[in-house]
């Protein structure tokens with residue numbers, strides 16, 4: 001449960017009453033709450049923790065949330081390497097290469113610099129325990145997943161018990177994994193973590209139940225942090241209470257120093273549940289649900305999963321091969337693995353799920369074998385599979401995203417492509433934006449990137465129109481600027497070290513040039 005007492009925001013004495021708006025600030029008396037209101041009002045969180053049988057704790061908006069508003073910014077309780085990873089530096093968590101890294105002088109864990117060796121996340125955790133074990137770690141293979149790394153994140157969580165009792169208490173408030181003794185994950189976790197930690201580090205600091213619980217907490221609540229390559233994983237406290245939806249109303253970003261930022265791209269009404277996605281919203285329904293069941297242990301029945309048409313996008317549907325207009329879909333979520341039927345009422349075509357699945361697997365393999373960085377391959381793939389898959393199908397969408405970024409990529413690339421390819425780039429971007437805005441309108445990162453691509457195609461089209469004195473050139477540049485602003489708005493919370501942060505920086509530069517260009521046209525009376 002969340003903490004039931006804290007320090008009064010005014011006098012620091014122990015207090016039990018909380019602000020009913022955000023349920024975060026504590027007060028020892030009504031007088032102190034009133035006195036603090038002016039300070040607290042701008043900080044008062046727009047959400048409160050509620051509870052229900054089906055989803056457990058979750059957040060509900062206590063007031064309307066404005067578009068662009070950040071609802072939570074939080075530093076991690078703990079951060080560590082992913083449980084499935086090639087060896088990384090235990091200080092900065094970035095990949096290390098076989099010959100270009102060092103070893104911690106005290107414990108042997110791979111580090112990439114002296115400052116990484118002295119990083120507090122390392123020294124007070126695995127380093128301390130390895131020194132106590134009196135035998136250095138030896139990591140020899142750097143190009144494949146290393147099993148010893150599986151224990152590091154749970155180990156760092158466990159070390160909070162002695163390193164930081166406040167954080168340890170917060171960690172234990174989080175939901176843990178409901179292990180079934182016979183599942184493969186349980187067996188692997190027992191071997192690589194629960195039995196491994198006491199044996200390898202020669203310690204009995206924690207009971208078996210404690211290790212199982214904490215490992216479950218890190219699995220259920222861990223967020224993949226994309227700031228390193230490969231990604232690392234962080235566990236946050238308040239961020240752990242957001243519920244999942246495959247069409248979330250919040251977007252997630254990270255700051256350079258691993259803070260997680262949840263914000264609302266489109267605004268949220270009072271009393272709505274605040275939702276994030278625990279999976280990839282551009283995966284198909286059965287993949288998303290399988291992933292959620294495997295990793296977060298629940299069967300997703302969100303609005304999007306329950307609608308087999310996925311807001312009439314037919315993101316998972318196949319084209320009927322017996323009529324010209326129908327699409328094959330399952331009858332309902334519960335009947336996903338039964339026969340799929342044609343949506344055309346006059347066509348009675350029914351196809352078994354086995355056949356549907358076999359075909360989808362075939363397309364998936366074809367896509368995996370294809371070099372997606374090649375424009376020609378992408379165009380051929382779309383042309384061919386558009387005969388069999390819905391125009392918004394996730395595999396078509398996947399290739400369209402690649403195509404939208406490849407066309408005109410590279411230094412001055414866009415200036416050299418033909419008008420036809422420029423049109424194809426803009427058309428692909430427009431179709432993707434239309435689809436994603438229906439399917440997952442708060443997926444800020446991918447929308448921001450595609451809007452940037454569209455802005456660049458429109459700017460180039462405007463420039464070409466200007467050269468031939470086409471009267472539409474100003475409207476084209478204005479359209480381009482509009483998408484550029486959108487891209488800045490959608491990518492504005494991304495860390496500058498990420499590709500999305502770099503695109504946002506470029507979008508700011510481009511917006512300023514476009515403003516100057518359009519301003520010049522206005523001055524010239526165009």
Ligand SMILES: C[S@@+](CC[C@H](N)C(=O)[O-])C[C@H]1O[C@@H](n2cnc3c(N)ncnc32)[C@H](O)[C@@H]1O
Nearest residue numbers: 055056057175220221240241242243244296298
């Ligand atoms: C990160 S925790 C979220 C907070 C959790 N509800 C709690 O009480 O601590 C993730 C867990 O919440 C539950 N959950 C979150 N979203 C859900 C949803 N849409 N449907 C069902 N259960 C959900 C699942 O049990 C899942 O494993």
